[in-house]
Amino acid sequence: MEDKRTEGYARALAKLIQAETVSSLDQDDPEKFARFQGLLRETFPQLFATAETELFDGSLLLRWKGKDPKKPPILLMSHHDVVEAPGHWTHPPFAGEIAEGKLWGRGALDTKGSLWAMLQAAEELIGEGFVPAGDVYFESARNEEINGAGADAISKALQQRGIRFLFTLDEGGMMLHDPIGGADGTFAMVGVGEKGCADLKFIARSKGGHASSPGKNTPLVRLGKFMAAVDSSEVFQIALTPVVREMFARMAPTMKGPMQKLFSHTDQLAPVLGRVLPKFSATAGAMVKTTIAFTMCQGSQGRNVLPQEAWVIGNMRYSHHQGREKSIAAIRKLAKRYGIETEVLEPGFPSPITDWHGEPFHLVERAVQATFPGVIPVPYLMTGASDSRFFSRVSAHNLRFAPFLITEQQLDSIHGVDENVDLDTLAPAVDFYKYILREG
Ligand SMILES: [Zn+2]
Known part of the structure; x- marks a missing residue:
């Protein structure tokens, strides 16, 4: 069934995609983000007239005042910077073309789509004379894809003001048919946590020397053996944590045969499943x-020179059950066996798991069921990092979900080529945020 709002919605979101906002660590261009925010003001005039606006080095925070100052506020988030768009695109990445029932372009899903939908929901509700019960904050950083500095600064400022949110809702999972292969259902993947992210440098040293008489176990050989060992052995603890079990338990009824048996009994079968x-x-x-x-490496500067120092960078995503310190200790111990030093370049920011029995998760579940009938909400653990991690400072409930029905191609298009969103999912996405704003 065609929703008559869809065409106008698609055109509005297309304009946001056309305003290119690639963030880069090498080259900061505050101007283009300011232009993009000017476009937001034009697109959502009533919201910007109603809400207080604050900028944190170009990252945006809005506060839409509620009726009851005693009711705790809520926070909706979506960053507006995007990653670069190299490679061959069927539709140019910053043209915002509408074709084949889809809107094409960088940021369509990550995350101008959800930013547009949540602000559009507020704009329409203001037009209807609606005032939220408690304060509603909107946060949109301009550097999520490079360092998260905006979200870090904003969450610290809110913490200093003593503000505690009922919940925060940021990008994360979306709605996908059969996300794991073998589950015949469409699931709303609501992220209740994310793994921490650390950068480590592994350094192998030697006296160097001429390549004509290398001897054994030169630095690159040791690094190679070390990386092969990480690849082939179980360095880190495997555990089927409660959130992963819950995810499988909710998917199991849609599975068939032995898979259903396996995933319905995760308690007894956890050790097998984990492996x-x-x-x-x-x-x-x-x-x-x-x-x-392992992402980067370096040896010597000469083709016939043995390195005095060779290194590789390892990007670590630490689990909640093993944690940052124990995960680093485990890899350090293995590296030492190969005569390799471990240096922590960036320790990352561990964040807790949100309780999916809590009222905020139930609210998201109800909003999904009301606006995307038949879709099954499932808590899950995000393996990627998001701005949400910083907001554990100001709320015990940090949920990570964007209300778009997507295909596997669309999932792969995030940070890849041909990013696009279905036009049909835009109107229900606005309705999803309206539900959250009315009931939240
Ligand atoms: Zn991204």
């Missing part, structure tokens, strides 16, 4: 343990 899952898919594997990805 099987990483073989099943990299994403499922990442949910049950700390992972480390």
Whole structure:
């Protein structure tokens, strides 16, 4: 059924995509973010006339005052910077073209889509004369994709003001058919936590020397052996934590045969499942343990020179059950066996898991059921990092979900080529946020 709002919605979101907002650590361009925010003001005039606006080095915070000052506030978030768009695109990344029932462009899903939808919901409600019960804050950072400095600063400022939110709702999971292979249902993946992210440097040293008489175990060889060991052995603890069990338990009724048996009995079968899952898919594997990805490396500067120092960078995502310190200790111990030093470049920011039995999670569940009938809400653990992690400072309930029905292609298009969103999902997405604003 065609929703008559869809065309206008698509055109409004297309304009936000056309205002390019790629964030970069090498080159900061505050102007283009200011232009984008000017466009927000034009698109949502009543909201910007009603709410108080504050800027934190170009990251945006809005406060829409509620009726009852005693009611705790809520916070809706979506960053407005995007990642670069290299590669060959079917529709140019910053053209905002509408074709084949989709809107194409960088940021359509990550995360101008949800930013647009939540502000549109507020704009329409203000037009209807609605005033929220408690204060509603909107946060939109301009640097989520590079360092999260905006969200870090805003969450600290809110903490200093003594503000505690009933909940925060940021980007995270979306709605997908069969997200794990074998579950015949459409699931709303509501992130209740995310893994921490640390950057480690592994350094192998030697006296150096000429490449004509290398001897054994030169620095690059040691690094190679070390990386191979990480790849082939279980360095980190595997555990099927309660959130992963809950996710499978809710998916199990849509599975068939042995899979259904396995996933309905995660309590007894946890040890088996924990070992099987990483073989099943990299994403499922990442949910049950700390992972480390080797991303950069360097040897000597000469083709015939042995390095005095060679290094690789490992990007670590630490699990909640093993944690930051123990995960780093485990990899440090292994590295030492190969004569390699471990240096922590960036320790990251561990954040807790939100209780999915709490009222905020139930509210999101109800909003999904009301606006996307038949979709099954599921708590899950995000393996990627988001701005949400900083907001555990100001709320015990940090939920990570954007109300878009997407395909696997669309999921892969986030940070990839041909990012796009279905036009049909735009109107229910606005309705989702309206539900949250009315009932939250
Ligand atoms: Zn992103």
